Amino acid sequence: MDEILDPSDWTGTRLPTLSLLDSSLRCRICKDFFTSPFMTECAHTFCSLCIRKCIASTPTSETACCPVCRAPVLEIRLRRNQVVEDLVEWFENARAAIMSVAKEDPVVVEVPVASTTPERASSSERIGRKRRRDNMDKETSSSMTPESGNSETRRPTRAASRNVSYEVKLDIGDESEEEAATSDHCNNQDVLSSVTAEQGSSFVILDNDDGNPEGLVPCPVCNVVMTPQEVQIHLDDCFKEQAAKEARANQSLISKSNAPLRTLQSQSLHTITKKPLQRLPKLQYDLFNDTKLRSKLAELGLPTNGTRTQLQQRHTEWVSLWNANVDSNNPKTKKQLLRNLNDWESNLAKYAVQKVSADDLAAWGKTHSNNFGDLIFQARKNLQNKSHPEQQQGIYSTSKSNMQNQQLPENPGPEKVRTIDGIYQKSSSAAEEKMEYVRDVLTEEL
C-alpha cells in the first residue's frame, strides 16, 4: 500500500490543505498524477491514456462525452496541457520533501523551545499577511469610491501629512506594488526572509513606512525613500527597470532549472515529427472481415489469435496505448508497449470469467422456471390462436363471459389480472397439461 500515494496522505500532517493541491494534480479517472495530461474542449484535463481509453470504451464516437461534465468529446480535439504536465513533474519531485517537512512537526513538539518559536513566527506571519491583504482590500475598494483622493493617498500622507495631486499615478503604483509583493512572495522567499530578519516584522513594505523620515515616502516598487514629487517621476523609470529585471531573471531561471526538461520536450516533439512515431487511426471494424483484421494486426506487429471480439478489443487497446505513448515525453519502446498490451489481455482473461458464472444462471433459471413456463405457454397459445382464428374467437367469447361473471368485485385494477388468469385456468385442461409439460422440459434443460 505504501507505493500508492494519494491526497489523503496529507491529512493529519501540518499541511492538510496540500491535499487539495495534490488531488487537483491528479487525473480523475485513474486517481494518479497526470501522465501526459490532455485537455478536452470543455477544459477538463485527464491523462492521455485515460481519456483515450474512455473515448474508445463508448460504443460510437458520437456518444463519447467528458467524464466530468458530459459535454461531447472528440479525440482529435484533445490538446496537450503543458503547464499541468510541468506542475505535476515539479510537485512530484518535491512531494516527498514537503511531506517530510509536514510530518516533522509532531517530533519537534517534544522540544518546547523549538516547537513554540516556529509556531509563533508562522502565526505572526499569518497575521502580517492578513493585515497586508486588509490594507490592500481597503485601498482597492476605496479607489472605487468618490473620496478616493483622501483614502487613496492615505498611506503616503500618513507620513507626509499633506494632500497630494498624483493619485492617478499612485493608483498604478499600488497595483504594481501588489504585483511586486506577490512576485516577491512567490519567487524570492530567501530575499523575503532576509528582509524579515532585518526588519523584525514579517511584511515590510507597508508596515515600515511609518518609520520613514518626515515627508518622505518609499517608492512602491523599489522601496527607495524619496519625496512624493520625486516618486511620480521616479515610478515610470523604476517600472521599466523592474520589468526588464524580472524578465531577465525569469529567463535565466527557466533556462537554468528547466534546461533538461525543455530539451527533452523539444527532442520528443522532434522525434514525433521526424520519426515514424505517428498516431494510429481508429478503424471502422465493420469494414474489415476477420482475415483483413488479422492482417491489419499483423501489420502492427500484434498477436493475431483469438475471436473477432478479442481482435477488435486488442486493436482498440493498442491504438489507445500507442497514441498515449506518442503523447508522452518519455515514450516507451514498442517492446514495453507490447508487454503492457499482454498484461492488459491476461487481466481481461483472468477476471472476465468471474463476471457471470454458469452456476448463477442455472440457479436463476431454476427459481424462475415457472415464469418462463408461463411465458412460453402464452406465446405458444398466441401463435396457435393466430393460425386458428375460429379457436381464438371461442376463447374470446369465454373470456367475455368470464369478465361478465367477475365484474362485480371491488378493485377493478388487480381484478383484471385475475380474470386473465381465469381465462387460462378455464380455457382447457389440455392447455394445463401442456403447461406442465413445458415446465418439465424447462427444468430438465436447466
Add this chain to the structure above:
Amino acid sequence: MYKSQNSRNNTAVRRLMTEYKQLINEAPDGISAGPIDEDNFFEWECLIQGPEDTPFEGGVFPATLTFPKDYPLSPPTMKFTCEIFHPNVYKDGTVCISILHAPGDDPNMYESASERWSPIQSVEKILISVMSMLAEPNDESGANIDACKVWRNDRAEYNRIVKSNVRKTLGL
C-alpha cells in the same frame, strides 16, 4: 501482496488500491468498505449504516461490490447480502440505482444521463448514493414491485417490514 508487476500496470487495480487507501484514511460517516481478499481487488465487502430518521435507522447492512476488469470505465455491481425491503433493491439484493448504470444501458428507461456512471465516480460516491437511496426511494424505477406498492400505498406497513428486517440483520 502488491508486488506483482502485473498489478502495477493494471489501471483498475491501482485505482481500486488508491480508493481503498483513501477510504481508510478519510473514512466517511456510516460507510466502511474494502476488498474481501487483498489478493483480489475486484470483490469488495461494504457496510452501510441505515440513515437517521428513516425506518432503516440503527441497521447495518452488508453488501458486496463486484468490479469489472475495465473499472473505472464500467461501473461495479452492488448486492446486499442481507434481507432488504426497498423499492430500488431487487429481491436477490441487487441494487438498482442510476449511478451504477453506464450511460449505454438503462433498464427502466427513465434515468437522465447526468446521474449515470462516469469514470470519475468512486466507491465512496456509490455508497453515499445508496445511503440516500435508502432514505428516499425512487418508486418510478421499481426493482422490487411489492416494495414499491407497499411504500406507495401503506407507509406504516412499509416501515414495519423494514424495521423488522433491521432487527433481523442485527440478529435480534
